[in-house]
Amino acid sequence: xxxEGVKISEILERYPAKPEYLIFLxxxxxKQYGFISSETMEQICDRTGVPLTQAYSVATFYQSxxxxxxxxxxxxxxxxxxxxxxxxxxxxxxxxxxxGVKAGETTSDMKFTFDTVNCLGACAIAPVIVIDEExxxxxxxxxxxxxxKTLGQDMTEVSEVLGHA
Amino acid sequence: xxxENVAIKSENWRLNSHKDLxxxxxxxxxxxxxxxxxxxxxxxxxxxxxxxxxxxxxxxxSLLGAGINxxxxxxxxxxxxHGFCSRGPLVIxxxxxxxxxxxxxxxxxxxxxxxxxxxxxxERLLYKNPKTGKTILTEKEIPFYSLQERIVLHNIGKVDPxxxxxxxxxxxxxxxxxxxxxxxxxxxxKEVEKSGLRGRGGxxxxxxxxxxxxxxxxxxxxxxxxxxxxxxxxxPGAFMDRTIMEGDPHAVLEGLIIGAxxxxxxxxxxxxxxxxxxxxxxxxxxxxxxxxxxxxxENILNTGFSFDARINRGAGAFVCGESTALFTSxxxxxxxxxxKYVRSVEEGLWGKPTVLNNVETxxxxxxxxxxxxxxYSKIGVPKSTGTKVFSLVGKVNxxxxxxxxxxxxxxxxxxxxxxxxxxGENFKAVQxxxxxxxxxxxxxxxxxxxxxxxxxxxxxxxxxxxxxMDKHDCVVDIGRYFLRFLEEESCGKCIPCRLGLIRMRKIxxxxxxxxxxxxxxxxxxxxxxxxxxxxxxxxxxxxPNPILTTLKYFNNEYLSHIENHKCPAGVxxxxxxxxxxxxxxxGCRSCARQCPKQCISGDKKKPHVIxxxxxxxxxxxxxxCKFEAVIVS
Numbered sequence: 016x017x018x019e020g021v022k023i024s025e026i027l028e029r030y031p032a033k034p035e036y037l038i039f040l041x042x043x044x045x046k047q048y049g050f051i052s053s054e055t056m057e058q059i060c061d062r063t064g065v066p067l068t069q070a071y072s073v074a075t076f077y078q079s080x081x082x083x084x085x086x087x088x089x090x091x092x093x094x095x096x097x098x099x100x101x102x103x104x105x106x107x108x109x110x111x112x113x114x115g116v117k118a119g120e121t122t123s124d125m126k127f128t129f130d131t132v133n134c135l136g137a138c139a140i141a142p143v144i145v146i147d148e149e150x151x152x153x154x155x156x157x158x159x160x161x162x163x164k165t166l167g168q169d170m171t172e173v174s175e176v177l178g179h180a
Numbered sequence: 181x182x183x184e185n186v187a188i189k190s191e192n193w194r195l196n197s198h199k200d201l202x203x204x205x206x207x208x209x210x211x212x213x214x215x216x217x218x219x220x221x222x223x224x225x226x227x228x229x230x231x232x233x234x235x236x237x238x239x240x241x242s243l244l245g246a247g248i249n250x251x252x253x254x255x256x257x258x259x260x261x262h263g264f265c266s267r268g269p270l271v272i273x274x275x276x277x278x279x280x281x282x283x284x285x286x287x288x289x290x291x292x293x294x295x296x297x298x299x300x301x302x303e304r305l306l307y308k309n310p311k312t313g314k315t316i317l318t319e320k321e322i323p324f325y326s327l328q329e330r331i332v333l334h335n336i337g338k339v340d341p342x343x344x345x346x347x348x349x350x351x352x353x354x355x356x357x358x359x360x361x362x363x364x365x366x367x368x369x370k371e372v373e374k375s376g377l378r379g380r381g382g383x384x385x386x387x388x389x390x391x392x393x394x395x396x397x398x399x400x401x402x403x404x405x406x407x408x409x410x411x412x413x414x415x416p417g418a419f420m421d422r423t424i425m426e427g428d429p430h431a432v433l434e435g436l437i438i439g440a441x442x443x444x445x446x447x448x449x450x451x452x453x454x455x456x457x458x459x460x461x462x463x464x465x466x467x468x469x470x471x472x473x474x475x476x477x478e479n480i481l482n483t484g485f486s487f488d489a490r491i492n493r494g495a496g497a498f499v500c501g502e503s504t505a506l507f508t509s510x511x512x513x514x515x516x517x518x519x520k521y522v523r524s525v526e527e528g529l530w531g532k533p534t535v536l537n538n539v540e541t542x543x544x545x546x547x548x549x550x551x552x553x554x555x556y557s558k559i560g561v562p563k564s565t566g567t568k569v570f571s572l573v574g575k576v577n578x579x580x581x582x583x584x585x586x587x588x589x590x591x592x593x594x595x596x597x598x599x600x601x602x603x604g605e606n607f608k609a610v611q612x613x614x615x616x617x618x619x620x621x622x623x624x625x626x627x628x629x630x631x632x633x634x635x636x637x638x639x640x641x642x643x644x645x646x647x648x649m650d651k652h653d654c655v656v657d658i659g660r661y662f663l664r665f666l667e668e669e670s671c672g673k674c675i676p677c678r679l680g681l682i683r684m685r686k687i688x689x690x691x692x693x694x695x696x697x698x699x700x701x702x703x704x705x706x707x708x709x710x711x712x713x714x715x716x717x718x719x720x721x722x723x724p725n726p727i728l729t730t731l732k733y734f735n736n737e738y739l740s741h742i743e744n745h746k747c748p749a750g751v752x753x754x755x756x757x758x759x760x761x762x763x764x765x766x767g768c769r770s771c772a773r774q775c776p777k778q779c780i781s782g783d784k785k786k787p788h789v790i791x792x793x794x795x796x797x798x799x800x801x802x803x804x805c806k807f808e809a810v811i812v813s
Contacts, residue, residue, distance in 0.1 A: 035512040038495055042454070065512070076514035076671075078496035079454050095416035096611065096647045097573040099661050105799055112776055133498060133665070135455055136419030138573035139226045139265030139580060150229030156774060156800045 022047065023055055027062045034065045037073060041080055050081040086121040086128035088166055090146050095134030097141040102155070106142055107131060109156045113163075194474035196482040198357040201348065208349040215275055217254035217296055222270040222337065224261025224423060225458060226580075231284070232258075232269035238288035239271075246292050254296050260427020260462075262337040263581035264324055267307065272337075277318035280305035310577070310599065327597050329559070329567050330583045332543050336427030341462045344469035347430040353475055355546035359438045360483045363549075368442040369395065372545065374553035376565035381410055381501075381538030382616065382642050383718070384564070384631035387545075390525055390535060394443045397526040397533035405533040407436055407445045407489075409542055410506060411452035411459065414498040415614025416665065418645030420569040421539035423581050425452065425459035428543065429466035433489070435545035437476060439535055440487040448489035449529070451506050454496055463491055498669035502717050503528070503536050505671070516671045517717035538643065540569055560586030564630035568641070572598050574648035575607070584629070591625035594648055601650050609649045609733070613642025615662040616722035618729030619655060638729040640722070654751035655730040655737050660688040662726045666719060677720030680711045684727065691738060692752035694745035701731065701738065750812035753797045757813055760801075762787035764809035771801035771810065 026043045030036035040059045044051055051059075051074060060067050074080040090110065094103045107118060110129050114122055121128040137143050140152030144159070151162055195201050221227075221236040240256055248254075262270050267281035271291065278301045280291065287305060294300050307316045309323065316322050339346040347353070359368050373388030398405050409432060413421040425432060436448050452460050467489065470476035478486045492510050499505045500515040503524040509515040510529055528534025544566060548556045557565045564586035570593065573579050577599035584593060594600065594607055601607045609619040612629075618639030620627060627633055631641050649658065663685040672678045684707050690696040708724030715721040731738060740746050747755040760771075760780075767785040772778075779795050782788030790801070790810075802810040 033512075035510070037512040038492070038509070039512075042493055042495065063512075069513075073512070073514045076497060076516075077494075080495060096614075096645070096658075096661070097417050097579075099416075100574055100647070100649065100653055100658075102799070102803060105803065108798055109776070109800070132455065133414065133496075133669075134416035134418070135225070136413070136422045136571075137225050137229055137265075138417055138419065138571060139268070140229050141573070143229065150225070152229050155803055157804060 023058060027058060032062050032064065034063050037063050037065050037070060038077075041070075041074060045080060049085045050083055052082075083121065084125070086125050088127050088147055090127060090129045090144060091132050091135075092118070092129070093133075093135045093137070093141070093143045093145070094131045095136075095138060095141070097138035098134075098143060101141040103142040105156065106144060106154050106159060109159060113160075194472075196474065198361040198481065201353060201357050201481070204345075205348050205351070205354075208345050212349075217252075218257055218274040219254055219291070219296070220257045220259055220272040220274060220337070222260075222262045222268060223258040224265070224268075224426065225419075226261060226265035227268035227270060228458075230268045234285045235269050235271065235283050235288065238285035239291060242288045242292040243296070246297065248297070257340050259339060260336040260341050261423045261581060262319075263333065263423070264322075264578065265581070266577070266579035271305075272319060276301075277320070278302075279307060279317070279319040279322065281307050324578045324580070324582075324597055324599070327592070328583050329585050331547055331559070331567055332424065332431075332540060332569055333427075333581070333583045335431065336423060339428065341427050341429055342465050344430060344466065344473060347428070348473075351550070352430045353434055353470075355548075355550035356434050356437055356475065357481060359441055359549050360481055360485055365442045365444060368438060368549065371553045372442070372548055375548040375556040376553075376563070377541065377544055377548060377556070378564060378631060379538055380540035380544070380568065380643065382613070382640065384641055387537060387541055390537070391439070391442055393523070393525045394533050394535045398443065401526075401533060403444065403532075404447065404530075405443055405445045406529045406535070407440045407443065407448040408506070408510070408529060408534060408536040409436055409448070409450040409452075410501065410503075410536055410538045411450055411456070412494050412501040412506060413453060413456075413539070413643060414501045414669075415616075415643050415645045417571065417573050417611075417647045418614060418643050419571045420581060420644045422453075422456050422459050424539050424543050424569070425456065426462050429459075429462045430470070431543040431546055432463070432539055433466055433470055433476065435542035436489060437480065437487055438545050438549055439537070439542065441485055443533075443535055445535070446487055448487065449510055450489060450491045451494060451500070451510060452491060453494045455494075460491060460493060467491075497671075498665075499671050499717070499719050502719060504717070506536065507534065514671075516673050517719070519716055540644070561628065561630050563632055568629070568644060570629075570644045570646045572646050572648070574611075575602050575650040575653070576600070576648040577602055586630045587628045587633075589626045590620060590629055593629065593646065594625075598648065601648060603650070605650065607648050608651050608653060609655070609730075611639075611647040611649060611658065611726070612645065613640040613725070614645050615666050616640060616718065616725055617642045617645075618725045619649070619658070619733065620729070621733040623733075638725065638732060640725065652749055652751070654692075654747055654749035655734040656688055656691050656741055656747070657749070657751045659727050659730055660685060660692060663688060663723070666723045670719065674714070674716040674720065676711050676714035677716065677723070680707050680715075680720070681723060683707055684711075684724070688727075691741040692747070693754040694741070696742045698739075698742060700742070704731070756797060757792050758790050758795060758797060758799070758801060759792070759811055759813065760788050760790055761809045761811050764807050766807055766809070768806075770804050770806070774800050774804045776800065 060070050118131045142154045144151050144154050269283050271280040271283045369391050377387045378384040497515050500509045502517050505515040505517040507529045560566050567583050569583045606622045611619050667681040670677045687700045765787040772780040777794045779791040
């Protein structure tokens, strides 16, 4: 087994081998690897005794599970009611336009994964976005550009590369 | 030193009686110098996002650099959310109680020098009442706090949520000890019944009655039975439960253990949204500490009662806030609700009798038990007793978390506590109850905020989100927002919800693009009825509320979209145009630089013009302009 395989077995053994621990395992695996590959899914099913089809039905039912690898940076835009009223949709449009991907997708160079979330409960600082687990309050189109630049990535370059200038 | 004694005791000393708990509480309090300087830094999610961790480390560094004698060194305490989120990061210096707002790391040195060493307040960081212009020194005097009645939130902002001793010192687990050591389970249930406490999660079902039904179901079916915390706070714009779990996790746990004792459950579950990592972390720490102290696990307080609990993290599904969906999720499956021919209290988790209560409800239980039902039921109004925590958000000056007695007029929360709408005008509407609630117009501003009055005006209490809207917010747009939200979150099991929501949203899409007709309004109403009657769970049956209330109270605004193809609030993209007011435009070029379509032109320092043909109405120019020169019509 490779190193990755060893780690997976470690995670699998964190919980008793029962179907009720399926979601726990999916969460832990995703935390470790960023997504759930078809191989790990099979291993999870072997461990918990859940049929593969049912495991996929669970993984696709819940929004937080990802079956594709995610980009280097993860951008989440809050679309709770307060963020909606204070300009969240504008941030979404701006990101879609600049990155050339829709919410839920990853740029083809695997730099950015961009998604929306329902509500982060940080309404006082709406609209809020989270880049790699760090909250950015009172977001505007201008600030957004700066934030992406500080990630060492000029957004205009990204869009040029992708042909979405 | 006495402080060390406490530490040693806690390591080897399981609490074995109510007296043990009292002794420990006394020891902790006595070991503390009440006059010791202490800097309290808010570490709620809002303040953290605004940089409070940097503030606390800057204060720590300044303190170390100031050469203060170690014995006199002020403490730094990080606590849960203080509630006044729009003024964060917040810092309070005890024992004086100086309340500093919008503190940055740069202010640390001055706080250390002036307040901690010279005992003087830093004037410029104090809160200034915008109405009177008066500077206010302490938290208690700020209207945002002084008009509230904080009983559920009493510990939040005072105790360190990661330290059980802090919690015990302020009376934590006293109610549990009282229940276990001097009350029978029957007495506990009776007390909760008598208190009139109703579930804080939305529908307002009497908690005592729910517990009683569980007991009856257990009588029929026998054990096991379960107690569950619903911490899947999914309503957008609501963060009461998050704050309670983050800021006072022991209160939730204590309530849960008391509930378990009352119905004889041995196992409990805390179902918490995955979007709340800090809440999960604090609950995990709290449970571990409670186990160490003999307050959770085998033979609690040596009374023979054993109970343990575990945390289930949600995985991002709004419908899992619904009881039966939540249970299937805990069982490791996709969170589909089931029809409730048999109530979940009788056939809940694993098909067994289960008491599921919301976070805030559980946090109320210790208060009811410790201070008694008589005390509790005097707060609020007869059919809605106690207090309710609201998250006050949207276009209001003081955004944050407020706790008020039930029955308080809506306008008092918005105007007096919330400081009114930004810009000083009247609010247009207040949305309560999240996607299941409704919009209450300004004309109903005196509506008492309690379960029954809110339902009467077509809205509902919900879990406590209170979203203030002003004249720039469009009711058609907000209706579309909630429908789209529910459409995505619908589990798809029943047809009225799965297809009805899409149809309703498409009708609203028509209004906002100017293709709607009056017939559409009738269709909306009949679709709403179909959902109310036919949907399987509350997600679908309450979904029409935002639409029905806005149709009722803001009918003209709908008609304006349909007949005049105009969006009075200036929100619906296809019905608006952006232009520049030449008198206000300074020609700074900010908007032209930001415009994604490069359709703003003009010479430097001369008024600019928007080419409306290319304009995609993204609104970035309006957001960018510092001179309010961009207008929407």
